[in-house]
Amino acid sequence: MRISFANDYSEGCLPEILENLSKTNFEQIGGYGLDLYSKSAIEKIGQLLGAGPDQVDVHFTAGGTQANLIVISHVLKPFAGVLSASEGHIATHESAAIEATGHKVIMLNADPYTGKLDAPTLATFLAEYWANPESEHSPFPGMIYFSNATEYGTHYSAQEISAIRDVADKYDIPIFIDGARLGTALAAEPEKLRFNQLIDLVDVFTIGGTKNGALSGEAIVFTNRKENYADRFRWTLKQRGGMLAKGRLLGIQFDTLFTDNLYFRAAQHANQMADLLRAGLKQRNVKFWTETKTNQLFILITPELKQLLLQEFIFLDWLIPSKQQLSELGIEESDQNYHVVRLVTSWATQSEWVDQFLDRWDDFANL
Ligand SMILES: Cc1ncc(COP(=O)(O)O)c(C=O)c1O
Incomplete structure (x- = not known):
């Protein structure tokens, strides 16, 4: 699954x-x-x-x-x-x-x-x-x-x-x-x-x-x-x-x-799981479309890495940024292509799922 x-x-x-x-x-x-x-x-x-x-x-x-x-x-x-x-x-x-x-x-x-x-x-x-x-x-x-x-x-x-x-x-x-x-x-x-x-x-x-x-x-x-x-x-x-x-x-x-x-505890849990994911991605120098503090994260990812991760995880494509947007986000003149994807945590997300995602990120990013 x-x-x-x-x-x-x-x-x-x-x-x-x-x-x-x-x-x-x-x-x-x-x-x-x-x-x-x-x-x-x-x-x-x-x-x-x-x-x-x-x-x-x-x-x-x-x-x-x-x-x-x-x-x-x-x-x-x-x-x-x-x-x-x-x-x-x-x-x-x-x-x-x-x-x-x-x-x-x-x-x-x-x-x-x-x-x-x-x-x-x-x-x-x-x-x-x-x-x-x-x-x-x-x-x-x-x-x-x-x-x-x-x-x-x-x-x-x-x-x-x-x-x-x-x-x-x-x-x-x-x-x-x-x-x-x-x-x-x-x-x-x-x-x-x-x-x-x-x-x-x-x-x-x-x-x-x-x-x-x-x-x-x-x-x-x-x-x-x-x-x-x-x-x-x-x-x-x-x-x-x-x-x-x-x-x-x-x-x-x-x-x-x-x-x-x-109600508040469920939301807090979702945000805490997002915090874990956000911190892990930041450690890996991942760029964010926008800084959020809630349970939704929008990150820039190469299409290649995205495809590999999609074999094991489900997340949504959000948009493909223009060159100007990439430059506004601090990515200057790069040959690399980026997509923006959305990652969402919920009241039911387990911290082990976040760990697995970050582990696989490392595996695939270092291929
Ligand atoms: C801010 C916001 N309002 C309304 C809705 C619509 O909710 P529903 O899918 O239950 O009709 C959504 C669903 O994504 C939402 O994010």
């Missing part, structure tokens, strides 16, 4: 989740997210956020794309679009799921290495948009979207999000953080963003379970910090097919994830 560093959803789920699904199997409980486990999970998430009674609205749905399209289509007015980095997940990897709900993804240039949206880029776009006397001829910027962690495994600090918040407040726009990989972003050192800071910084965010040890599922959290964007959300959730009759599947999983810090 080839060891996989392809993604963080190759394995089934955390044993605690499987155990609780099995333990509760014959219980007859209500459906559609109104069961006791969903309620308990919602309470735990609210407590961790430091939310007062009914301050946050929490809902569950099965997947990340589904969560994004349901949240965005619920919050936006019919004529509005959502602002995203051109590398953002909704802009690149969701088959126009947002556009299919009738809302344009308005792409803004982001740093091509980090994939991060920044406050000055947003401020410039919005200033120009509103300076245009004919602004109503192009989609209304109705929401700011970014994922944390990003497509490039980078993450946002509280300060960076706060700077985006200032711009959003100036133009009265809600912020939505796609947290499909929120766990690893929260576990990333340094500049740690604390979970409970999200309640003041953003209007809605998701807590990804699928990529952090759940069988599947995302929690959607409306913070109601200014406006009640969650109003009638259950109708949108139902209409767009995101409300599971067997809501217990999501409730039990999130209730388990938010017991004894399991």
